[in-house]
Amino acid sequence: MTEIFDGAMELQNAVADVLRRAQSAKRTLAIAPTKQKNDALRKMGEALWADRAAILAANAADVAAAREAGQPEARIDRLALDERRIEQMVDGLEALIELPDPVGEQMEHFVRPNGLDIRKLRVPMGVVAMIYEARPNVTVDAAGLALKTGNVAVLRGSREALQSNQAIVRALHRGIATAGLPSDAVLLIERTERETVDFIIRARGLVDLAIPRGGEGLIRRVVENATVPVIETGVGNCHVYVDKEADFAKATPIVVNAKTHRPSVCNAAETLLVHQDVAKVWLPQAAKALRAKGVELRVCERAYAVLAEAGLTDGVEYATEEDWATEYLALTLAVRVVDSLNDAIAHIERYGTLHSEVIVTEDEAAAQQFLRRVDAAVVYHNASSRFTDGFEFGFGAEIGISTQKMHARGPMGLRELTSYKYVVHGDGQVRK
Amino acid sequence: MTEIFDGAMELQNAVADVLRRAQSAKRTLAIAPTKQKNDALRKMGEALWADRAAILAANAADVAAAREAGQPEARIDRLALDERRIEQMVDGLEALIELPDPVGEQMEHFVRPNGLDIRKLRVPMGVVAMIYEARPNVTVDAAGLALKTGNVAVLRGSREALQSNQAIVRALHRGIATAGLPSDAVLLIERTERETVDFIIRARGLVDLAIPRGGEGLIRRVVENATVPVIETGVGNCHVYVDKEADFAKATPIVVNAKTHRPSVCNAAETLLVHQDVAKVWLPQAAKALRAKGVELRVCERAYAVLAEAGLTDGVEYATEEDWATEYLALTLAVRVVDSLNDAIAHIERYGTLHSEVIVTEDEAAAQQFLRRVDAAVVYHNASSRFTDGFEFGFGAEIGISTQKMHARGPMGLRELTSYKYVVHGDGQVRK
Structure with a gap:
């Protein structure tokens, strides 16, 4: 001793x-x-x-x-x-x-x-x-x-x-x-x-x-x-929420970029939240684009039903509670269909890590709600979470991404x- | 158990x-x-x-x-x-x-x-x-x-x-x-x-x-x-340094105010540092003004000698090492004669608590040196340390005085x- x-x-x-x-x-x-x-x-x-x-x-x-x-x-x-x-x-x-x-x-x-x-x-x-x-x-x-x-x-x-x-x-x-x-x-x-x-x-x-x-x-x-x-x-369990008023021509590239551009980093997306009104039309398109990049999907039951109907269950598994909380840092994406903007925000409140959160929508009021209510270092309207970066923000240097509120954030x-x-x-x- | x-x-x-x-x-x-x-x-x-x-x-x-x-x-x-x-x-x-x-x-x-x-x-x-x-x-x-x-x-x-x-x-x-x-x-x-x-x-x-x-x-x-x-x-072991180029008409009121205006608070002065060149002339005046307000003095040997020569040893004791580090929060003031501006700064570096530090001088270069080199939440040139306060700074409210560097200071x-x-x-x- x-x-x-x-x-x-x-x-x-x-x-x-x-x-x-x-x-x-x-x-x-x-x-x-x-x-x-x-x-x-x-x-x-x-x-x-x-x-x-x-x-x-x-x-x-x-x-x-x-x-x-x-x-x-x-x-x-x-x-x-x-x-x-x-x-x-x-x-x-x-x-x-x-x-x-x-x-x-x-x-x-x-x-x-x-x-x-x-x-x-x-x-x-x-x-x-x-x-x-x-x-x-x-x-x-x-x-x-x-x-x-x-x-x-x-x-x-x-x-x-x-x-x-x-x-x-x-x-x-x-x-x-x-x-x-x-x-x-x-x-x-x-x-x-x-x-x-x-x-x-x-x-x-x-x-x-x-x-x-x-x-x-x-x-x-x-x-x-x-x-x-x-x-x-560093820890970023980041979400992309695709609203019922989303422009799909923006939504798909944003989700693909946020997930696949560099999956191992903290500003990569880990969960996709999709409004129920657009799940049926848009989710199959998105799944195809993601699968083409080699992304595995962990999806809720409703999302599974949509993808199954479209014959797109290859590389798709049911999500468990753990998936919502996981920062994969890999080519895996959790997918959940939500009833409303409120439900999307509630999901992020529960599982988010105050890092970077995205809404894709053409509805200005929905965007304002999301940007105002979601508590994160960086909140995005119609842009990829991958921009949370000192160089992308124009700082010319980066010490890191702060996920705390004291002193420095983002x-x-x-x-x-x-x-x-x-x-x-x-x-x-x-x-x- | x-x-x-x-x-x-x-x-x-x-x-x-x-x-x-x-x-x-x-x-x-x-x-x-x-x-x-x-x-x-x-x-x-x-x-x-x-x-x-x-x-x-x-x-x-x-x-x-x-x-x-x-x-x-x-x-x-x-x-x-x-x-x-x-x-x-x-x-x-x-x-x-x-x-x-x-x-x-x-x-x-x-x-x-x-x-x-x-x-x-x-x-x-x-x-x-x-x-x-x-x-x-x-x-x-x-x-x-x-x-x-x-x-x-x-x-x-x-x-x-x-x-x-x-x-x-x-x-x-x-x-x-x-x-x-x-x-x-x-x-x-x-x-x-x-x-x-x-x-x-x-x-x-x-x-x-x-x-x-x-x-x-x-x-x-x-x-x-x-x-x-x-x-x-909260913790403030604050100093007033009276430089060799000090205007005595400013120095005395500042020291008296910093010590006696409200001795129980963190922005009150606890130690007076006096340049050796002015100790003999100014220190007796300052001591009289402080004694008139009931302040007890804890002084270094050189200061004691000056005060003794002026017949001003009532309420004066020799300081010990501990005095330099003490936040009295009372009508007691430590007094030390220093050889130079550098020595004053070194004393503050050693005993200060990064709260509020004052230089009294008409020498702009000396003031700049002090303000630049002293590491404290608030550094003053020719003003009382008692101004370190949310209301005095015009904030209209005060949560407290931060003595750390992260997030909020002063x-x-x-x-x-x-x-x-x-x-x-x-x-x-x-x-x-």
Whole structure:
């Protein structure tokens, strides 16, 4: 028992040491001029490219170990780097240079009757901990986003990517230092025991914000145990509701796009809700288009009856209660016929995850009802849920998609990594 | 053991029941028209006034029990109501009617090259839990702020105020129902066991935001244990730094005001930092003015020497390390002579609580340095820290003063009780 306890203490101290270094660096980062931060981003990219041989060698060792350990091929694909992927990392850093620096932006300015001049200015959050899985590109992405916004990045990747991450961070440090900023602006937690996550997310006073980026299990573990501020990202059980007044020429492409354009991501549709008045006419068309893209359907009894009558039961199964709550992240779509707009909204209220919800209709009043009443980060009228994305929204960068209501909601760009402060000028005012 | 366990389960279920009712009510509140919400605020005030005899009787019982239990007089003073205090509660509700409704406010509007029309609109947070102490006025205040912003208020006051709170909430319910809104818009947690707080702050999915309002102990307990989103309020170890270029005619009134105007609140100053170049000339003047207001001084050795030379050691003691970290909330002020602006900033970095920090100087460059580098919700140049207040900032209401960086910082008005959603209009767009 003592041994375990000592081990935990030692681990906690190791993590705390890194977090304290981050805290020391944060005040320098917070006031770093835009030009210097952009210079650092450029130098970080140059150093990555210069070190590509070392990074690829480290990554090859990670990949070999992952293969040895019998990791699934999809996971190995996310882990593996090549020159093209390193080039993409460099391009990502370059793209950040072009974006406006949110730090220092004046959000509001007002003068009180007593003459106090009050400005609300954006400031960095401070120390931002990113917790993610075996994707070395996230290391560069997170470091770049944090640096551009004057935050210190504490990176906790997974054990499988450790050698890759170490080689990458070594290059990033050189780039940052060349630009005259503290290399502690980007810190890798090199201890990858499971418990390090718990220490990070409970390190009040040392972590200003934690963002988990990864699968549902990781996110749930973080949000359920964190006592530091967290932004919850990622889980999207998104719906497309095809109303009785839908234009089928819009409905079919939207459903097909929302489901099949990239099924593995959080803004993909998982359930199709169809108004009973159009189910008979439209559902067979939609099913054909979806089946042509290889989509399996899990349907309610009414939908099954419609499809059976049209002779379209291949790749179609009855849905169970579980299907309504499932984020398939695959070429599977749940389908339910609903009696009314109200029933569609009630279904979404029950099973939705506050991510992205779509109505397809030409009835303006129905659209207004849906957009107003459905509680989600993004609600759409006649467009695919796939647009819930920082780049598609024009932010030029994306930290993730927030599914919480506090601080940031929906696609998060650079501004969502900032807080603000009030700067007040007086000439001797005191309170009466 | 079984008995304790069953008791805890029963309590948890009782709290969860209330929270589920809150969740059911929140969708109605979220889309309630401004006029109806304002009508409810008016009716709530009328019902409070009509029920004043019953409320005062319930309050008298609470006060008698608190006296019996030997509660300190300051605490009883906060608990006790009279007609004038009920009138103030009604006035508070009336004042909210006049304020603009933040819900539905368009924060941004942009059209993407593909024609998607994206609006960012304010929406309520949902279910807001307020956890507070034996102050029945907070019950009315929190209910009014939540209702105006379309949120459901879950109120967890303290056991000592339970009868008062029950009588108040009974009146509020009648007012809300008269306006045609669900009376579950305001819900009192009537179980006041200590553990109810723990259930509330860990009820993920049932509580959208928790705000502790009270002493440091309560706030720390909430922020250290919560897994639901929390806004941390209240602790203010605020500093006034008097620079070598300070105008003494501003410095003295600012320090006296910041310390003595209302010493028991979070935006009062707790430590005075004085540049060594002006300590000898100005500190004796300041000490006289502060002593005249009854302020006790806890001073560093250099300050003591200056004061001793001026024959001003009455009410002056040497400061210990602990003094720099203490939020006195009383007529006590720590005083330290510093070598430079940098040393003043370093002191604040070490001991400050990110609340409100003041520089008094005529040197614009020094002021800029201070305002830029000091990390606090509000930084002041030549004004008293006492202005950190929702009403003084012109918000017309105040939820509290946030000392965190996430979501809301500094004085919080109505807008800080809201989130936002993106509403997207298309005409059939799909992602390429």
